[in-house]
Amino acid sequence: MRTKDISYWLFLAPVLIALFLVVVVPMLLGVYYSFTSWNGIVTGDFVGLQNYIDLFKDERFMDALWFTTKFSIVSVILINVIGLSLALLVTSYLKTSKLLRTIFFMPNLIGGLILGFIWQFIFIKVFASVGEMIGMESLQGWLSTTETGFWGLVILMSWQMAGYIMVIYIAYLEGMPKELLEASEIDGASTVQRFRFIVFPLVAPGFTVSMFLTLSNAFKLYDQNLSLTGGGPFNSTEMVAMEIFKTAFTQNDFAFAQAKAVVFFIIVAIIALLQVYFNKRKEVEM
Amino acid sequence: MKELKFSKGLLASLLLTTGILAACGNGEGASSSDEDKVTVDIFQFKVEFKDQFEDVVALYEKENPDVNIDITTVGGGEDYGAALRSRFASGNEPAIFNIGGPQDVADWKDNLTDLTDTDAAGAALDGTLDGVTVESEVLGLPYNQEGYGFIYNTRLFEEAGIDPASITDFASLEEAVKTLDSKKDELGLDAVFALPGKEAWVTGLHLSNTFIAPEFDHNVLDAFDAPKVEFEYGDAFKKILDLQNDYSAQPTVSLDYSQQVEELFSLERVAIIQQGNWVYGSIAGIDQELADSGVGLMPIPVDGYDEGGLPVGVPMYWGVNSNQDDEVVEASKDFLNWLYTSDAGKKAVLEDFKFIPAYEGYDTTKITDPMSKAIYEAAESGNTIGWVFMGYPTGWGEDVLGANIQKYLSDEADWEEVVDSAKEAWETERSK
């Protein structure tokens, strides 16, 4: 351990200054604004905890929070299952393995906003055309109900993120010592047993990373939400980030939105910390 | 040895940091290059006429070499408001910006110059300044006029044997719709209407306005000051909404503007849509001929009230920032006067922007598209319904009423609930 001399701080300085200027200061300012009646133009009066009290009575915010929670749970599970499956698939001995990796990763190369519009087109136009062709009524009118809107978002998110998560799992799968697998195979372990008792525990650190990424991404989702459903029908597929944005920029209730953002931040932080804590305990030290 | 590496790294990082800071500093300074010129920053929101507007401004700069005009265009309703606020917050305030209605005027009052003495304000048509007049001070100048109603396909009407002039009230409209519906197959229609339930502004702002305006005497300020809304013509509202929904391409809840105007109406798969003159470009993008000569505009009948008025109003106003230096304020006023009252300006407004002018002294025979023509004629004869939706409580029209209507369209709520919760939201918002 080097002593913390002046050079130590100088090396840290750029990062600390940047962090302070673009993270700490705006956040403190934000917390301050959440106690006022700021409308985006003038700061307004100091109203104490009023915004926080109103917030828990705001049905729309609560609905959005609940919808976001449901969405996050479903998509975190789906993305990780699909991502891990894809990773297992492309790390088995396939001729097309390299090509497949590229293809599954491709959705990440396009921005969320554009993906949302592409999938909106698919859900509304392509689903309808295909439904007409094969006579499947359930493919009509996608995104016009809360359920189809929900699943539309889940499908979009899974399609986009599974490839990214796959890459993380691939790294862990390929870093796995081959001897262990070979030994177990010789000892007569079945494929399922090998996966359950060897692959799974060794990939566990990958879960920590992937779950953290997917969970925080799902919770903070905005772009895809905006371009795919726009919150419709009747704001029932509105997620928290979008609800906060609308409070601020459509209703011009900037202070109230700020209070919601603070609460949202606390929730996400708690979830993320808890999840990392629990996953850490399950990891196997190599 | 280690010490040496250290100091090298240190030096490099320090140099880099200074370099970056210096670069940032340079960027800021570069914009104020022409010292002797007056620079007018315009921050505007109408994306559709960005190119034409820039051309006109170039012309003005040529005529007035001592004025330099910079235009920034930020599109879309919400984004504009947000961007404008951040411009002000950053201290880089524009000289001319856009305001929508009484709420904007109230929000920005301290930053708006009194424009009462300008020539443009003097030339503005009756009633177009209502929304921006506070204590006899005119704080904004209208962009243009716009109007909406039922846009119909004249060929389809003819083939179905319907004379649009005969549609004068709700009963005759319903009759015509039924006729069209019965001839759907021969006419090649998917449905009679395309009701875009997804676009809350179409239902929650425009359609509702037709039925709420009479209640407030067509005056946007009355609506803005009203502590509550009664939905006096709520039944008539429901009738029109039901008519559109029952005879619309389905599902209406997820039907959007592009499907309504471009896909269904422009490909002649529906006969009537509720929209305004701004769809001209969208229709022309698919079928130029249809846009130029195949469409007509008729009023939305308000059952039990005057059934022939076309809702006409001013969508946006220009405001001049009073915090700027006097010479900038004067230059801003001069530019707006020139734009709306000089011959060159008028020509551009009419022919390049394709605006329906909100000012007198225009050669209105130059208005070519049939929808704009109908609107200008209605405005001239005074047979209009005012735009009061700019006076709705913030977000009420789209987020409350529009969303409630979506619920109604998906059978998640009945009409009573729609009206009741909209009334309640209005009162809560106003009592704040």
Place this chain on the structure above:
Amino acid sequence: MRKKRNYKLEILGIFLALIWLAPFYLMIVNSFKSKREIFTNTISLPESWNLDNYIEAFQELDFLRTLFNSLLITISSVVLIIIFSAMAAYALSA
């Protein structure tokens, strides 16, 4: 250890890849259609491959300028991130 290639998995992989690529297919095919054709003929190949949309996008978006902006921002931020985070990591790790 040598293993046989698994053809069932191979086919499954290709099948999944096709699903993953479907949106890209739609995006590309429709970019060559006129607006009118997108509405009338959504899934199949365009009747004629026209480049109008690309020309318009290139002109309207001021593609070169925006691309330059993206490049400038990306390159400078990547350089800064690498230098500063390496510095911080060095200080924190040693």
